[in-house]
Amino acid sequence: MKFCVLWVPDFRLHALRRSDAALTGRAAALITGEGRKATIAEASPEAKGVTPGVAVTLAMAQCPGIILRPRDPAAEVEAQRILIAAAFSLSPRVEATAAGRCTVDLQGADAVRTEAQMRLCIRELAKAGLSTRIGAAATPLLANMAAQCAGPLLIVSDTRNFLRPLPLSFAAPTLAQTEILSGWGIRTLGDLTDLTKADIAQRLGTEGVALWERAAGKTTSVLRHVEPSRTFEAEWEYEPPVESIEPLFFRLRAFAERIALELRAAQLVAEELTLTLFLEDETDYRRSFRLPEANADLDSWLRVLDSHLETVRTAARVARVRLVAKPIRAPEKQGGLFDTGLRDPAAFWENLARVSAIVGEGRVGTPLISDTHKPDTFVLVKPTELVPAPADPPIHPQRGLRLRRFRPPWPAHVEFAGQRPAALESAQLRGAICAVAGPWHISGEWWKPKAWAVETWHVELREGGVYQLAHTGDVWRVEGVLD
Amino acid sequence: MSPLATMAALRSLVAARFPQKTRRQGVHMPTGVPAIDEALGDGLPASQLTEVVSAAPSSGGQVVLSRLLETTRTARQRVALIDAADGFAPHAVSPDALRHLVWVRCRTFADALASSDVLVRDGNYAAVIIDLRGIAEKALRMQPGTTWHRLHRVIEHAAPAVLVLTPCPLVPAVSWRLVLSTSHGLAARRMSQEQLAATLTVEIARGHVSDAMERAG
Numbered sequence: 001m002k003f004c005v006l007w008v009p010d011f012r013l014h015a016l017r018r019s020d021a022a023l024t025g026r027a028a029a030l031i032t033g034e035g036r037k038a039t040i041a042e043a044s045p046e047a048k049g050v051t052p053g054v055a056v057t058l059a060m061a062q063c064p065g066i067i068l069r070p071r072d073p074a075a076e077v078e079a080q081r082i083l084i085a086a087a088f089s090l091s092p093r094v095e096a097t098a099a100g101r102c103t104v105d106l107q108g109a110d111a112v113r114t115e116a117q118m119r120l121c122i123r124e125l126a127k128a129g130l131s132t133r134i135g136a137a138a139t140p141l142l143a144n145m146a147a148q149c150a151g152p153l154l155i156v157s158d159t160r161n162f163l164r165p166l167p168l169s170f171a172a173p174t175l176a177q178t179e180i181l182s183g184w185g186i187r188t189l190g191d192l193t194d195l196t197k198a199d200i201a202q203r204l205g206t207e208g209v210a211l212w213e214r215a216a217g218k219t220t221s222v223l224r225h226v227e228p229s230r231t232f233e234a235e236w237e238y239e240p241p242v243e244s245i246e247p248l249f250f251r252l253r254a255f256a257e258r259i260a261l262e263l264r265a266a267q268l269v270a271e272e273l274t275l276t277l278f279l280e281d282e283t284d285y286r287r288s289f290r291l292p293e294a295n296a297d298l299d300s301w302l303r304v305l306d307s308h309l310e311t312v313r314t315a316a317r318v319a320r321v322r323l324v325a326k327p328i329r330a331p332e333k334q335g336g337l338f339d340t341g342l343r344d345p346a347a348f349w350e351n352l353a354r355v356s357a358i359v360g361e362g363r364v365g366t367p368l369i370s371d372t373h374k375p376d377t378f379v380l381v382k383p384t385e386l387v388p389a390p391a392d393p394p395i396h397p398q399r400g401l402r403l404r405r406f407r408p409p410w411p412a413h414v415e416f417a418g419q420r421p422a423a424l425e426s427a428q429l430r431g432a433i434c435a436v437a438g439p440w441h442i443s444g445e446w447w448k449p450k451a452w453a454v455e456t457w458h459v460e461l462r463e464g465g466v467y468q469l470a471h472t473g474d475v476w477r478v479e480g481v482l483d
Numbered sequence: 484m485s486p487l488a489t490m491a492a493l494r495s496l497v498a499a500r501f502p503q504k505t506r507r508q509g510v511h512m513p514t515g516v517p518a519i520d521e522a523l524g525d526g527l528p529a530s531q532l533t534e535v536v537s538a539a540p541s542s543g544g545q546v547v548l549s550r551l552l553e554t555t556r557t558a559r560q561r562v563a564l565i566d567a568a569d570g571f572a573p574h575a576v577s578p579d580a581l582r583h584l585v586w587v588r589c590r591t592f593a594d595a596l597a598s599s600d601v602l603v604r605d606g607n608y609a610a611v612i613i614d615l616r617g618i619a620e621k622a623l624r625m626q627p628g629t630t631w632h633r634l635h636r637v638i639e640h641a642a643p644a645v646l647v648l649t650p651c652p653l654v655p656a657v658s659w660r661l662v663l664s665t666s667h668g669l670a671a672r673r674m675s676q677e678q679l680a681a682t683l684t685v686e687i688a689r690g691h692v693s694d695a696m697e698r699a700g
Binding site: 354360 | 542544545548556559569573577581584586587588590591597600601605607615618636639640668670674676679
């Protein structure tokens with residue numbers, strides 16, 4: 001799996017229910033349009049018999065206690081932010097694809113760990129009132145399809161068999177295409193991909209080819225990454241103003257859920273919370289809480305806020321509320337008196353695993369020079385958690401410019417004037433040599449079948465630049481630049 | 484009003500209007516190369532991106548890298564090296580100066596950018612070095628500027644100092660761009676690292692030149 005999509009079905013209704021305590025556990029629906037033209041856009045599971053698209057009057061007849069509400073853009077923004085924060089806990093490369101939908105680039109992520117993290121995401125978002133489905137697959141489009149079929153998590157490993165039974169609508173055909181294809185008896189993606197791409201191109205043109213590629217899961221796209229939130233605050237205006245603690249605490253809980261998730265996604269914690277209540281009489285009440293231990297733990301925040309709010313008495317009703325968390329890096333873990341340990345060991349190892357998956361196994365680590373004179377022989381070892389104290393400086397430190405290698409070395413042709421190289425020619429580099437040092441002969445493992453021997457020169461080109469040449473047998477190579 | 488007074492008034496106005504500028508003047512990490520440390524004011528600034536351009540071959544880019552490794556090793560700070568062209572030679576540095584290093588040997592430029600995206604967010608590194616030397620200039624230029632702007636945004640809120648070593652001026656809107664343009668010859672091979680580092684000269688192609696001159700007196 002390379003991508004995953006987090007999708008919240010009926011997102012706008014979920015967002016609304018998060019923001020309005022009166023809707024909790026009740027039959028509710030989101031309406032669109034006005035007056036007699038108003039219809040149901042999304043309905044909660046409690047609203048039995050009410051389906052999207054029916055007229056409001058019909059919905060009220062079907063479900064007498066139903067609560068009808070228009071869209072709430074502010075609540076949707078808040079819910080979208082919590083979804084994005086959850087997506088950032090999976091990977092730093094996140095696209096806010098649409099309202100209630102995020103696509104995450106999982107390149108380099110460990111599969112087992114990521115699956116566990118996805119399940120955790122689903123649980124946390126459900127606690128925050130967003131019932132989320134996650135689909136993971138090889139391309140963003142496939143992941144999106146998987147999310148629509150997920151219950152609540154689906155990881156697609158066999159793309160062909162996954163796509164085959166899906167209805168044609170998953171490939172988003174146009175109306176005209178749907179009519180033509182249904183006339184041909186094509187109902188599923190498998191039916192369509194049974195036809196060859198060339199046949200489709202001949203009959204339906206380029207749009208048909210694009211449809212076929214979507215149906216075959218071969219379409220991919222470039223994600224437009226979003227930035228994680230850097231301001232950890234939330235604000236809400238009450239209309240009408242409130243005078244009891246319940247609506248205040250309901251709102252603060254929703255804020256705290258979102259801010260805590262955003263902090264964790266940014267690998268930060270809060271050291272201080274600031275609560276501001278803007279009152280109806282144009283005054284405000286402000287209180288900062290320094291947390292006993294910096295954290296991003298929702299329950300401990302709510303305990304602090306709840307126990308304080310119960311003691312608050314204001315002269316006027318609360319018209320607006322704001323919660324701000326002051327972020328800091330997670331404090332360093334306690335180590336020995338002279339230890340220089342890791343600030344966040346879990347993030348360190350997880351990020352190394354992620355980078356290792358990006359660049360390849362065995363290509364990340366601390367270099368350890370092998371006990372041999374053979375050039376460029378080393379191994380990469382696991383970094384230590386503690387940076388040890390430095391050793392005494394070497395008795396004979398290296399002098400001069402340092403080598404930067406060309407891997408693999410560049411094959412070259414060297415012309416000699418007497419015993420010294422006079423000109424160098426390779427595909428990447430050529431020029432007259434104005435100064436040389438060397439040669440240095442080194443060899444080793446002469447007792448083994450794979451004995452090695454190399455002659456090394458340092459040459460300075462007239463145009464500038466000092467290069468290291470290696471001569472093995474009849475072959476010359478430019479090993480690197482002394483820089 | 485004298486030019487000096489005008490300048491002072493202008494500075495205080497800028498400081499009042501843009502308080503984040505003063506916030507940036509925080510922790511610096513010495514590189515061990517006097518010319519660079521003087522130009523930047525005590526070394527690489529934390530939470531900022533600094534670009535060092537190796538405009539000529541053998542202009543000392545690798546000396547800067549090895550001096551930074553040695554200095555951070557002495558301070559026992561962890562360093563990540565994201566090596567886009569896989570050019571780092573461990574033998575060119577003393578074995579002890581490698582023990583705090585996490586070396587990422589990339590295969591492509593895209594690998595380097597993806598790895599940078601992960602590691603600059605990690606709070607465990609004091610410095611992240613992104614070495615793009617050895618990558619074709621054309622490939623570097625094809626990368627949209629938004630990639631770098633995104634990295635800037637991430638670094639602003641992250642702890643490490645980020646050094647980008649490039650073969651040509653590359654990073655848009657970078658805080659500091661220093662150019663190493665003097666090519667050294669074979670004569671430098673007998674010089675100690677301290678002597679060599681002391682002879683390196685940098686040209687400030689982008690940055691707060693007046694601040695640097697003021698510090699230098």
